[in-house]
Amino acid sequence: MDTAALANLLFPDITKSIDDYEKQYPPRDLPAGAVVTRIAPSPTGFVHLGNLYNAIGERLAHQTGGVFYLRIEDTDQKREVAGAVEAVIDAMTFYGVKFDEGVTKEGESGAYGPYRQRQRKELYQTVAKQLVLRGLAYPCFCTEDDLKAMHEQQEAAKENFGYYGKYAVWRDRPLADIEAELNKGTEWVLRFRSEGDPEKMIPVQDGIRGELKVQENYTDFVLLKSDGIPTYHFAHVCDDHFMRTTHVIRDESWLATLPIHVQLFDTLGWQRPVYCHTATLMKMDGSSKRKLSKRKDPELALSYYSEAGFPQEATWLYLLTVLNSNFEEWHLANPDADSREFTFSLEKMSTSGALFDLEKLDNIAKEYLSRKDAEFVFSGLLKWAETYDEALAARMTAKPDFYKAAINVGRGGEKPRKDYGSWQDAAKFLAFYDTETFVLTDGCPENADGEMRREILTRYLDTLDFADTQEEWFAKVREITDALGYAVQPKKYKKNPELYKGSIVDVTNLLRVALTGRQNAPDIWEISHVLGEEETRRRLSSYMKG
RNA sequence: GGCCCGUUGGUCAAGCGGCUAAGACGACGCCCUUUCACGGCGUAAUCAUGGGUUCGAUUCCCGUACGGGUCACCA
Numbered sequence: 001m002d003t004a005a006l007a008n009l010l011f012p013d014i015t016k017s018i019d020d021y022e023k024q025y026p027p028r029d030l031p032a033g034a035v036v037t038r039i040a041p042s043p044t045g046f047v048h049l050g051n052l053y054n055a056i057g058e059r060l061a062h063q064t065g066g067v068f069y070l071r072i073e074d075t076d077q078k079r080e081v082a083g084a085v086e087a088v089i090d091a092m093t094f095y096g097v098k099f100d101e102g103v104t105k106e107g108e109s110g111a112y113g114p115y116r117q118r119q120r121k122e123l124y125q126t127v128a129k130q131l132v133l134r135g136l137a138y139p140c141f142c143t144e145d146d147l148k149a150m151h152e153q154q155e156a157a158k159e160n161f162g163y164y165g166k167y168a169v170w171r172d173r174p175l176a177d178i179e180a181e182l183n184k185g186t187e188w189v190l191r192f193r194s195e196g197d198p199e200k201m202i203p204v205q206d207g208i209r210g211e212l213k214v215q216e217n218y219t220d221f222v223l224l225k226s227d228g229i230p231t232y233h234f235a236h237v238c239d240d241h242f243m244r245t246t247h248v249i250r251d252e253s254w255l256a257t258l259p260i261h262v263q264l265f266d267t268l269g270w271q272r273p274v275y276c277h278t279a280t281l282m283k284m285d286g287s288s289k290r291k292l293s294k295r296k297d298p299e300l301a302l303s304y305y306s307e308a309g310f311p312q313e314a315t316w317l318y319l320l321t322v323l324n325s326n327f328e329e330w331h332l333a334n335p336d337a338d339s340r341e342f343t344f345s346l347e348k349m350s351t352s353g354a355l356f357d358l359e360k361l362d363n364i365a366k367e368y369l370s371r372k373d374a375e376f377v378f379s380g381l382l383k384w385a386e387t388y389d390e391a392l393a394a395r396m397t398a399k400p401d402f403y404k405a406a407i408n409v410g411r412g413g414e415k416p417r418k419d420y421g422s423w424q425d426a427a428k429f430l431a432f433y434d435t436e437t438f439v440l441t442d443g444c445p446e447n448a449d450g451e452m453r454r455e456i457l458t459r460y461l462d463t464l465d466f467a468d469t470q471e472e473w474f475a476k477v478r479e480i481t482d483a484l485g486y487a488v489q490p491k492k493y494k495k496n497p498e499l500y501k502g503s504i505v506d507v508t509n510l511l512r513v514a515l516t517g518r519q520n521a522p523d524i525w526e527i528s529h530v531l532g533e534e535e536t537r538r539r540l541s542s543y544m545k546g
Numbered sequence: 547g548g549c550c551c552g553u554u555g556g557u558c559a560a561g562c563g564g565c566u567a568a569g570a571c572g573a574c575g576c577c578c579u580u581u582c583a584c585g586g587c588g589u590a591a592u593c594a595u596g597g598g599u600u601c602g603a604u605u606c607c608c609g610u611a612c613g614g615g616u617c618a619c620c621a
Contacts, residue, residue, distance in 0.1 A: 040621090041621090042620080042621050044620095044621085073621060075620090075621075076619095076620055076621065078620085079620070079621080140619095144618095144619080147618085147619090151618095155547085158547065158548095159547095159548090160547085160548050160549085160617085161547090161548075161617055162548095162617070187619090189619050198548090198549085209551080212550085212551085213550095214549090214550070215548095215549060215550080219617090221618095222618085222619055224619085225619040226619055227619080229619090231618090231619070231620085231621090232620075232621050233621095235621095236621095251615095252550095252551065252552090252614090252615070253615055253616065253621095254616095254621095255550055255551060255615075255616080256549075256550060256551090256615065256616035256617065257616075257617090258550085259549090259550095277551085279551090279552085280614075280615075282613095282614080290613095290614080291614075291615075321558075321559095321570080322558070325558085325559060325560070326560085328558085328559085328569075328570060329560085329568095329569070329570090332569085332570080350558085350559080351551080351552070357557055357558065357571070357572090359557080359571065359572065360557075360558070360570080360571050360572085362571095363570090363571055363572090364571090370584085410583080410584085414584090414585080415583095415584045415585050416584075417582090417583055417584060418583070418584065419582090419583065419584095445581090474580075477580075478580090481580090488580095490579085490580080503580090504580055505580060505581065506580095507580080508580040508581065509580080509581055509582095511580090511581095512580085512581060512582090513581095518581095518582085519581055519582070520581060520582030520583070521581075521582065521583095522581095522582080522583080523580090523581095524580075524581085
């Protein structure tokens with residue numbers, strides 16, 4: 001076979017050589033051990049948790065003085081969605097992930113571009129031409145139906161699927177046949193001519209999993225699709241070589257195609273990057289686990305977390321605890337340190353599929369928010385509300401001091417309250433403070449209802465004095481409790497319930513429901529002072545009548 | 547079906563030949579307490595399975611089972 005003739009027939013316009021590109025994209029001048037990595041999403045408009053998960057590469061890169069970049073894998077035109085690139089960038093920016101180079105909203109930056117794969121067509125074709133020249137690639141004119149028939153035949157014969165051996169019908173066709181098809185204008189793809197032996201296992205070092213043994217690839221997989229654009233496999237190898245990527249962090253589902261990536265790197269004589277295959281995020285479905293699915297699981301979308309309003313740092317804290325087994329311990333020892341101060345290590349990454357645990361996320365977020373001051377919570381909530389709850393945003397803007405005071409109840413000190421972990425929950429929790437959103441949700445305590453309800457509230461209103469200290473105020477509550485035949489000490493009531501109408505718990509809960517509409521709320525005295533005397537009296541009187 | 551990866555309590559997991567097998571979330575109980583939280587103390591709960599290797603296996607090797615992934619001109 002005259003490979004030079006074939007190469008020119010297939011790629012008449014390609015005049016550059018691989019060497020030209022080697023010169024254009026020289027090795028990066030970075031300190032030893034610097035990690036160069038990236039995220040490489042395809043612009044489908046769906047930004048998912050996995051994208052953020054892999055953005056952990058940023059920590060790795062910046063910890064080592066390396067480079068983190070954004071590449072867009074837009075080789076599948078059919079799936080491309082307008083605005084998807086912006087969506088990725090916005091989401092990453094939201095979570096504080098910074099790119100050193102790559103695609104930006106304005107265009108792109110960096111010396112290793114273009115960073116959109118479709119714009120790198122010439123580069124791929126140059127490498128492809130070289131492979132043809134070496135007799136390592138050939139055109140295949142099979143139609144979709146041909147391939148389907150082949151697959152069915154293999155299924156019937158219980159043979160391995162794929163384009164290989166006797167099924168590789170275009171592998172050794174004479175040049176004349178190829179020329180004839182080309183002249184007819186038949187569509188073709190470029191296939192890799194694999195000499196791999198399925199009996200052979202090749203060792204691959206995985207940054208997370210240690211040594212892996214993979215079967216050598218024996219199929220003639222597709223390098224270039226009929227539109228001349230590469231498949232993921234070929235694009236990945238060319239790009240990560242010429243962009244001088246040192247670490248490829250990706251989901252473990254790529255493990256299945258690792259053999260062809262390794263084969264490509266090796267036959268091209270390029271140094272393989274360190275592959276880091278992360279565990280797939282799983283979810284319980286009935287009694288079995290399964291991969292998080294785009295269609296079934298809203299929590300796979302990154303937007304789910306911003307909508308629910310989990311603070312970004314809290315989301316990171318959760319992700320980090322799932323990703324790095326020693327992070328949780330570190331965080332416990334350094335509760336106030338920024339998670340960026342933690343040294344992330346690949347070796348500590350989990351290799352088994354982690355179940356996604358929303359409860360734990362919530363717990364981490366509550367813990368996180370409980371340590372923040374009212375100012376922080378106020379601005380975080382306001383920012384969230386501006387997009388997801390405009391009415392709340394308007395109320396907060398109208399009465400910032402009131403909202404800050406409300407947020408501040410139970411905050412600070414040794415044992416801060418942990419009432420909410422997300423802005424959505426915060427909005428719900430804080431609703432009772434504002435008269436505009438105050439509603440009665442819980443009923444009156446049984447032991448303090450009816451006649452007693454009037455009696456207690458009347459006395460309480462009579463003695464209520466906003467100049468009192470908390471101690472003075474509570475002493476008065478005790479007086480009323482005692483005077484009306486309730487047990488001042490709940491224990492006493494528990495022991496001899498027949499001696500009392502109830503206990504102080506019933507009295508204070510009555511006040512609580514009157515004031516907040518529910519039985520579980522922070523300290524009554526503090527709440528009253530946030531509401532102010534007028535509103536406090538109004539709510540109490542109103543409840544007395546109702 | 548072929549190939550690959552994985553398997554420690556309900557969940558996330560530490561462990562990297564010798565331990566009464568950490569810790570966290572969740573559950574439950576007790577204490578604290580004017581409610582709810584918070585906090586403190588405590589309880590229950592785990593090495594899938596069979597064979598090796600070894601003086602000794604959760605740890606190393608092989609098989610089995612189970613779970614997951616993947617076999618496209620999608621990434």
